[in-house]
Amino acid sequence: MKIEKNSVVELDYKLMDLEGNIWESSDEGGPWVYLHGHGEVMPGLENELLGKAIGQKVKVEFGPEEAYGPYEEELKTEVPREAFAEVKNLTEGMRLAAESSDGVHAVMVREIRDDVVVIDANHPLAGQAVKVEVKVLSVRPGTEDEIAHGHVHQDGTCGH
Structure with missing residues (x-):
C-alpha cells in the first residue's frame, strides 16, 4: 500500500537543524505514527511522503515555510x-x-x-530551515473513526 490521504503511517524519523544537530528522533521516543493528510506533519514532509511505500526512505531539507513556519x-x-x-x-x-x-x-x-x-509558543525551529530523514515502516488505511477525528487512535481507542 502506498501513502495517500487518510493512510495511517508509521515512520522512523530524524529531525535536524541545518548543522546536523538532532532535535527529535525515533531513537528517543519510538516510531512516529500519524494520519496522512490531516496536518499532523510539516507540510513539506506530507507532500514528500505522498505515494511512498513501506521501506522507502526520504531525506529532505525544508525552508521555514514548509517546516514550522515563520517565527511569530x-x-x-x-x-x-x-x-x-x-x-x-x-x-x-x-x-x-x-x-x-x-x-x-x-x-x-x-x-x-x-x-x-x-x-x-513558537516551535523551537520556527523561522529555520530543517533537515528530515524518514523511513516508512508501515502503512494502513485509517478507520472511519480515525478519519472523522483527524488523528490515529492508539489500540483502537480515542483519547478524547
Missing part, C-alpha cells in the same frame, strides 16, 4: 512571575505545557525577570 513575535508573552510559583527549578530554555482558552500548548521559557516570565 506575537507568540511571545509576558506572564506574571507568580503564575510559575509551583514550577520547581524554573530556568530559561525550559519547555512547559501552558493552558489557554483554545487548549494546551507547548511553550518555552525565554527569559526570567524579577516580576515576569517571558514565554514563547
